[in-house]
Amino acid sequence: MSILKDREASRSPLIRPAEMAAHADLTAPAAHTEAELDALIGLLTLPKARIETVTIGHSRDPASRAAAEAFAAAWNARGGTVLTTVSWPETAASWLRPANRLTAELPDAWVLAAAPLGLAQLARRLRHSTDWDPARSYAFASLQDPRLPALAGHDVLHGMRGATADGATWDVRHGWVTTYLPAEAAP
Numbered sequence: 283m284s285i286l287k288d289r290e291a292s293r294s295p296l297i298r299p300a301e302m303a304a305h306a307d308l309t310a311p312a313a314h315t316e317a318e319l320d321a322l323i324g325l326l327t328l329p330k331a332r333i334e335t336v337t338i339g340h341s342r343d344p345a346s347r348a349a350a351e352a353f354a355a356a357w358n359a360r361g362g363t364v365l366t367t368v369s370w371p372e373t374a375a376s377w378l379r380p381a382n383r384l385t386a387e388l389p390d391a392w393v394l395a396a397a398p399l400g401l402a403q404l405a406r407r408l409r410h411s412t413d414w415d416p417a418r419s420y421a422f423a424s425l426q427d428p429r430l431p432a433l434a435g436h437d438v439l440h441g442m443r444g445a446t447a448d449g450a451t452w453d454v455r456h457g458w459v460t461t462y463l464p465a466e467a468a469p
Contacts, residue, residue: 308398311345311424317449318423319352321464323360325420325443325451326391333390338367339380339404341396349395349422357393365389372400377407385412394421394442401425402433409438416454417441426452428459 326333336357340350347369354364365387370380381404384392392414394401401421408414421444431439431454439454446452452461 308427308429309424311341311343311349311395311397311422312447313345314349314352314395314422315447315449317464318445318447319349319356321445321449321451322353322393322420322422323356325445326357326362326393327360331391333362335363335365335387335389336391336393337365337384337387337389338393339384339396340367340369340394341400342369342371343397346395346397346422346424349424350393353393353395353422370396370400370404372397377404378411380404381407381412381414384408385414390418392419394419394425396421396425398425398427398430398433402430402435405434405438409435415441420444423447426459426461430454431457431459 325331326336338350338354340346350367354367357364366383368380368383370377385408396404405416409416416439419442421442423444423446425442425444426446437456440456441454443451443453446461449464450461451464452459
């Protein structure tokens with residue numbers, strides 16, 4: 283392995299303080315809506331999705347915790363299985379423990395309710411240290427922020443999907459967050 287690759291492989295995936303300071307205006311999660319929860323369940327239950335087991339991850343703010351609990355109740359009511367629920371603080375010295383807990387079991391999908399900055403930190407660790415796949419990850423509206431993909435790093439969130447507060451959906455493709463109208467609102 284070249285010296286450059288050695289340095290890159292050993293470099294911490296944590297967001298540098300200057301980057302975090304530049305994104306201090308990222309908003310805290312708002313309370314989820316029923317339309318958002320329904321759209322999220324809809325994404326996970328598309329005919330070709332074949333998702334039965336999920337692992338839920340959430341930051342520790344009240345809105346994210348409530349969203350995770352509401353999702354777990356709705357998923358269980360549909361007959362789905364929640365393998366585990368993992369929470370994390372907005373700031374941590376190491377993101378390895380929550381990353382390992384989130385990926386300890388192999389769910390069909392991960393469901394995320396979080397503040398953008400904490401999720402960016404966690405996603406960097408997930409991609410750096412685990413087999414986490416953002417294309418099997420579904421999120422609440424709080425993670426729809428168009429600055430999140432750049433903050434998380436190049437293609438760290440590529441493929442992640444989510445729901446908006448009004449029941450639309452969104453996805454991350456490379457560095458872009460694209461929003462799609464709800465099916466019933468499409469022309």
